[in-house]
Amino acid sequence: MSPINSSRGYAIHDQKDYKNFKLTDYELKREQADDVTVHVECCGTCGSDHHTISGGWGPFVAPFCVTGHEIVGEVVQVGSNVKNLQVGQRVGIGAQSSSCMECKYCKNDNENYCPVAWTDTYQGKYPNGDFSQGGYSTHVRAHQQFVFPLPEGLRSVDAASMLCAGVTSYSPLNRHNIGKGSKVGVVGLGGLGHYAVLFAKALGAEVVVFSHSERKKEDALKMGADEFVITNKGFEEKYKMSLDIIVCTSSSSSLPLNEFITTLDVGKHFVFVGMPEDEWPSLTSQAMAPNGAFVGSSHIGCRTEILKMLDLAVEKNVKPWITTRPMKEAAQSIEDVETGKARYRTILLQDIDREVQA
Amino acid sequence: MSPINSSRGYAIHDQKDYKNFKLTDYELKREQADDVTVHVECCGTCGSDHHTISGGWGPFVAPFCVTGHEIVGEVVQVGSNVKNLQVGQRVGIGAQSSSCMECKYCKNDNENYCPVAWTDTYQGKYPNGDFSQGGYSTHVRAHQQFVFPLPEGLRSVDAASMLCAGVTSYSPLNRHNIGKGSKVGVVGLGGLGHYAVLFAKALGAEVVVFSHSERKKEDALKMGADEFVITNKGFEEKYKMSLDIIVCTSSSSSLPLNEFITTLDVGKHFVFVGMPEDEWPSLTSQAMAPNGAFVGSSHIGCRTEILKMLDLAVEKNVKPWITTRPMKEAAQSIEDVETGKARYRTILLQDIDREVQA
Structure with missing residues (x-):
């Protein structure tokens, strides 16, 4: 099997036309030894998605934007340093996809406040110039620190929005x-x-x-x-x-x-x-x-908190209130955020052709 | 000896003329079983004094105002509930002179945040309607919780401004x-x-x-x-x-x-x-x-913090930077606060006739 290095996602190209998602093919960030590539199963719609595509938080960093940072999927490829995640494993990715891993914050459970190389799961720019794109797509790639094994007792659609919200x-x-x-x-x-x-x-x-x-x-x-x-x-x-x-x-x-x-x-x-x-x-x-x-x-949470939260969710049977839609209805999902109609999170289900390998 | 129930102090009667201190005789708050009456030896000038007399914090509560809440003096009279302080003992009083002593804040070292009956050392109004007046005076009365024994190693003029600042x-x-x-x-x-x-x-x-x-x-x-x-x-x-x-x-x-x-x-x-x-x-x-x-x-500190601070001051030989003046120069001391000239605290020394007993 040839390596997976590209993705296809629902992208916004113009912040003035921010509900016009267009299926777009693009290269994933260049793979590094700590990277995990995930095939997306489902992805929540977050208020951040709306703030970002509508320009409320400023112009795009990348030429276009594939939103989505409440991602559940399956590991399909791992870099050579990745020891604790295997191909086929079900995992989650939240709003952060990388950090410097070297500073004191990264070393004391505050990587979610890393001031050196914080990278957003979408609209992030890596030190090498590559951009990150999110989970309204087939594939997402992130540093293993930000890829979380999901406990068995948790359904994918329930876990998804836990990863950010x-x-x-x-x-x-x-x-x-x-x-x-x-x-x-x-x-x-x-x-x-x-x-x-x-x-x-x-x-x-x-x-x-x-x-x-x-x-x-x-x-x-x-x-x-x-x-x-x-x-x-x-x-x-x-x-x-x-x-x-x-x-x-x-x-x-x-x-x-x-x-x-x-x-x-x-x-x-x-x-x-x-x-x-x-x-x-x-x-x-x-x-x-x-x-x-x-x-x-406060700004999201760190890895140890995410793992603790997932365990708590299983232990106490925490059930988020969600609705699901196919991913092609992303615009409607964004509109529900905008108008406050979402009760209380919309989870978009994968509906893009899985065969997008380079 | 007849009981001590009055004081003589330097008072501001008009907030529009707030450096015009007039020697004024007045009754202390009516004595209760927990009250300690102190003859003032010296008293620091605090920014609060300026805010209060100049109207920056609003109109006076009492008909006139004797400022000063960084007080060191000698216990001259104690109520029947006072067991741990004796007449003749050197003590300090800070910015708070009473609280309800019943609420959870009073019971968990947060009496400085008591929402029920917080009473300022001056311009405070007691539940019975009596007013508190401060330490630019001969005598001050406060609840024993707010009267602090001073460690021997600390000079009175050094301790005074520790009690608020x-x-x-x-x-x-x-x-x-x-x-x-x-x-x-x-x-x-x-x-x-x-x-x-x-x-x-x-x-x-x-x-x-x-x-x-x-x-x-x-x-x-x-x-x-x-x-x-x-x-x-x-x-x-x-x-x-x-x-x-x-x-x-x-x-x-x-x-x-x-x-x-x-x-x-x-x-x-x-x-x-x-x-x-x-x-x-x-x-x-x-x-x-x-x-x-x-x-x-943050709002001043509680009793246990004041005692801990005083011990720390002795242990580490903390020496505040102060200047001293006779109390009759209160107006000048206020002006030094106002113009930022105080380096770094002015301590007013008792100069009023001690014989003001009723």
Whole structure:
């Protein structure tokens, strides 16, 4: 069998026409010893896909863009350094496909913050100039550090969106030691928010979902939320200094951030896990001092967190709320993200001819 | 001897004329079983004094204001519940004089964040309606929880400003586990900043002082700072993701906050310890995500931290940089704060007639 070095994917070529996916053939990044090549089985649609193709996060890095970084597939080729993954194995790939592997962050479970050679799974540029392209495609290639064996108990369509949305919500819960006895606030119930609820519950915490409307109340409670709160005037009073963390998945500029801050216990954290394009509401020391709370952001998760999360998902039978579509309906999937219609993640199923080997 | 229930202090009666201190007689708060009455020996001048009397933090709570919450003095009277402090003992009082003592924060070393009955040492209002007045005076009364025995090895004039400025800078270092091997950034070298340097060094950390001008370089290095950095364009590059905490004592709106954020290690904290009157520069998730850092504020410290700090000060021979003045020069001391001339804390020495007993 000749080596696999190319892929065929649904690509956006023009950010002004960002729902016009065109089937496009392209070369994968040049293979290195640590690379794993995966044939895509399915791929989730993430808010990042929309931000990227619509230009919200700036112009394309590569000449075109194949989105998708919630990928499940089968290993079809491995580089000479790859010892722990075999051809035929089912694996996942998330939003990151490489890092420098040398810096202190890469060595202390913070490779998701590597400042040297962070490479996105799509629209990433490798040090050698090659581009990465994502999982709305037949094949994806990534460094073995960012390719995760999937436990048997997890269906591919359920695992897919855990690899970005899941771990993005799980990582702050993990890093802030959320568990039994903790009280977690979740702001916004979309793809990320629904995972924040599911994983916080799986960790044994009490969960309060905050939303600006009653629309998703029933869903939140079905997911296991203990309380659902509409952020009307004065909503924060009942929760004064009671929450151990707030995981916020909402856009930021219109958020009652100063009110939310008052609901945090002393020294606790309000964590934006999405990547809204707008600025945070303004903050003052006066508003922040009464409970010494903190506001910050978080960026996906590291390998050890992804593996821990996958094990937790099996152990606690965490089931994401997903719908599936064939990959050719990518434009519709993006539109569902854009309009907030996705309930709560769309997983695109492989439908491209598998025979694209060079 | 008749009981002591009144005081004489230098008071501001009009926020529009906020350097016009008038010697004023007044009743202390009504004594309760946990109260300790202290004859003032000396009292530091804090930025809070200026913010309060000039109206920057809003109108007075009480009819007039005797500032001063960095108080050292001698116990002259104790309530019936006070077991661990004796008349004649040398003690300190900081910025807080009471709290509810019942809530979970009061019970877990977070009484400095008590949301139920936090009472400032001056311009505080007790549940019974009485007002607190501060240490530019002969006598101050506070709940025993907020009256600290001073170790012998510490001079009164050195201890005074530790009780607010000192612990305000020490508390975040303590709560974020700063010690040997840590790298601490200090932004702004005033009263608080100089304590951040002294205590970070006493804890064994490496210290980088950031300032907008070279003016205080020599002082910073004499205090023990390992590096002094002028915040010119690009200053942050050398420190990318290297600091374990930044203690910021500067005013906020003109601060290169987004640049400072990039100097924090993953998940670390930028802590405003002052109470600037202005808003923080705007922040975005994009700016905060690359290192998952946090921004927040901190509010003085709790009793156990104050006691730990005082012991550390003796053990490591921490010497604040102070100047002293007679208390009648309070207006000049306030002006030195206002113009940034204080190097680095002014301690007012008792000069009022001691005989003001009722």
